[in-house]
Amino acid sequence: xSFLLFFISFFIVAGAQPDWSPLLCILAxxxxxxxxxxxxxKIESEKxxxxxxxxxxxxxxxxxxxxxxxxxxxxxxIYPFSILLFSVLGLQFAALSxxxxxxxxxxxxxxxxxxxGWFLLEWSRLxxxxxxxxxxVGLALTGTHYGMQGVALFGVLGLSFFLVFTNLLALKxxxxxxxxxxxxxxxxxxxxxxxxxxHTTWHTKKSQESNSSAFSVVLVQTALAPEQKIFLxxxxxxxxxxPVAQWERIIQLIYPYQGQPIDFIVLSxxxxxxxxxxxxYDGGATSxxxxxxxxxxxxxxxxxxxxxxxxxxxxxxxxxxxxGLEDTDQEGGxxxxxxxxxxxxxxxSHTERYEKRIxxxxxxxxxxHWCEQIAARFEIAGCFTPGKEAxxxxxxxxxxxxxxxxxETYGNLMRENKKKGAHLLVNISNDVWYPYxxxxxxxxxxxxxxxxxxxxxxxxxxxxGVTCGVDSLGKTVEMVDYERRGHASCATALHVQVPSYQxxxxxxxxxxxxxxxxxxxxxxxxxxxxxVLSCKK
Numbered sequence: 238x239s240f241l242l243f244f245i246s247f248f249i250v251a252g253a254q255p256d257w258s259p260l261l262c263i264l265a266x267x268x269x270x271x272x273x274x275x276x277x278x279k280i281e282s283e284k285x286x287x288x289x290x291x292x293x294x295x296x297x298x299x300x301x302x303x304x305x306x307x308x309x310x311x312x313x314x315i316y317p318f319s320i321l322l323f324s325v326l327g328l329q330f331a332a333l334s335x336x337x338x339x340x341x342x343x344x345x346x347x348x349x350x351x352x353x354g355w356f357l358l359e360w361s362r363l364x365x366x367x368x369x370x371x372x373x374v375g376l377a378l379t380g381t382h383y384g385m386q387g388v389a390l391f392g393v394l395g396l397s398f399f400l401v402f403t404n405l406l407a408l409k410x411x412x413x414x415x416x417x418x419x420x421x422x423x424x425x426x427x428x429x430x431x432x433x434x435x436h437t438t439w440h441t442k443k444s445q446e447s448n449s450s451a452f453s454v455v456l457v458q459t460a461l462a463p464e465q466k467i468f469l470x471x472x473x474x475x476x477x478x479x480p481v482a483q484w485e486r487i488i489q490l491i492y493p494y495q496g497q498p499i500d501f502i503v504l505s506x507x508x509x510x511x512x513x514x515x516x517x518y519d520g521g522a523t524s525x526x527x528x529x530x531x532x533x534x535x536x537x538x539x540x541x542x543x544x545x546x547x548x549x550x551x552x553x554x555x556x557x558x559x560x561g562l563e564d565t566d567q568e569g570g571x572x573x574x575x576x577x578x579x580x581x582x583x584x585x586s587h588t589e590r591y592e593k594r595i596x597x598x599x600x601x602x603x604x605x606h607w608c609e610q611i612a613a614r615f616e617i618a619g620c621f622t623p624g625k626e627a628x629x630x631x632x633x634x635x636x637x638x639x640x641x642x643x644x645e646t647y648g649n650l651m652r653e654n655k656k657k658g659a660h661l662l663v664n665i666s667n668d669v670w671y672p673y674x675x676x677x678x679x680x681x682x683x684x685x686x687x688x689x690x691x692x693x694x695x696x697x698x699x700x701x702g703v704t705c706g707v708d709s710l711g712k713t714v715e716m717v718d719y720e721r722r723g724h725a726s727c728a729t730a731l732h733v734q735v736p737s738y739q740x741x742x743x744x745x746x747x748x749x750x751x752x753x754x755x756x757x758x759x760x761x762x763x764x765x766x767x768x769v770l771s772c773k774k
Contacts, residue, residue, distance in 0.1 A: 242276035251297045253377040262380025267426045271407035290334035295327030304674035329358045343409040350763025352402040353756030370646040373397045383433025388690045389742040392648045444738035451734040455502045458704040460728040467510045490730040499556040503698040506561035506667040516540030551583040561665040573622040578639040580630040592624025593641040627653035635660030646683040655691040655745045662695040669701045677702040692740035701726040706733035
């Protein structure tokens with residue numbers, strides 16, 4: 238029986254991803270983990286239980302994070318890194334399981350303490366190495382639209398706290414069946430869905446009553462592989478598209494929307510190579526191109542950079558243009574490189590820049606000196622400087638907050654944008670480095686939670702997907718087909734009308750702080766009680 242429960246629990250939890258199975262998400266968040274703990278509780282050896290817990294959870298993480306193993310650009314080093322990562326995640330769960338299985342009586346103190354302990358473990362991941370924000374267990378609760386609404390209260394890590402608490406109640410119920418334990422467990426399980434139903438109904442009604450105008454946005458998905466944009470290495474055989482050809486391709490995608498009322502045109506992270514200012518284009522030829530196509534053309538120098546193309550696009554479409562580009566500053570004798578996002582306004586030479594704050598190790602910065610040797614194997618010679626703060630671009634349509642790549646997975650960072658006056662979240666990403674994998678969809682699943690956490694609409698422009706618009710309740714307004722296993726992404730531009738309705742949330746106001754301090758108190762009190770009882774014996 239225990240053997241069967243072990244595999245049932247594995248199947249339920251491993252499949253509990255919002256894009257895989259909403260049913261398994263519901264089962265995992267209510268009893269999937271409890272089945273595992275109940276299955277191994279009768280094993281007398283604490284060491285065996287510990288290692289079995291580590292193996293069970295690490296294997297589940299390997300299944301759910303399988304996109305990490307897309308090695309086309311990462312190379313074979315991704316395998317030992319992934320094994321280490323899965324092992325560390327398994328170690329965290331094994332530590333939780335040790336406390337769960339060594340608890341004699343599941344009182345309210347122990348349930349809160351154990352749930353708080355897991356919350357602290359997941360929260361701590363954000364502050365090691367570059368921070369690992371992917372795949373908190375609470376993601377299972379977002380498998381349904383109503384379950385997702387809980388992030389507006391306590392964020393996705395708050396859902397992790399709730400999931401562990403619910404599963405501990407289920408474990409208590411398995412050990413001692415009674416009407417009381419069953420009714421309590423069922424009541425707790427239903428809470429997030431009841432809240433989600435009320436929350437969604439209320440704000441849907443308020444949105445309909447507000448009659449607020451939508452954001453009119455054109456999202457560009459260029460669908461270019463890295464070697465099609467730049468030379469990746471000296472051994473590369475395929476010639477990339479020239480920068481001019483890349484711009485002509487982009488303009489061909491957005492040209493059908495000329496003359497339509499557009500608030501924003503959004504292009505992805507690193508949309509074109511060579512940064513903003515380097516004068517790599519013939520100024521006269523570029524001016525003639527825009528004059529011929531749109532009847533406009535600024536006076537130009539003999540040589541111009543990418544910013545000249547972007548400004549002309551903003552002028553031609555009478556729209557703000559948001560784009561991701563590399564940029565360089567010289568401060569004193571030091572040169573700083575940034576992975577940045579820019580806002581270009583029509584007929585306005587003043588641009589605004591946001592610098593990416595969360596950088597990827599090795600690819601964007603070197604956390605340790607020995608990383609430089611690894612990076613050199615991939616011909617990565619330099620690193621970016623991290624940005625220092627959130628920034629909101631103020632436009633005639635309201636405040637626009639920009640995030641770059643996986644910054645979007647950090648709820649604690651994105652709430653800063655709402656507090657600074659954002660009315661629209663914009664994410665620009667380039668997930669092409671893990672080709673034909675689940676990464677674009679997993680990234681999107683995290684991104685839409687930021688919309689609900691902060692009560693703000695969201696648009697995403699990604700090189701290979703997922704390019705889409707999402708309303709403030711997390712509903713997808715429209716989505717472009719994206720790259721995944723066995724399916725290539727398409728080069729296209731999506732014109733989407735995203736409802737501008739927004740609302741205030743508890744998570745925006747307080748963030749993770751209440752659960753951090755509450756979890757510390759609950760776990761500390763539980764640990765103290767265990768020590769006191771142990772000493773009395």
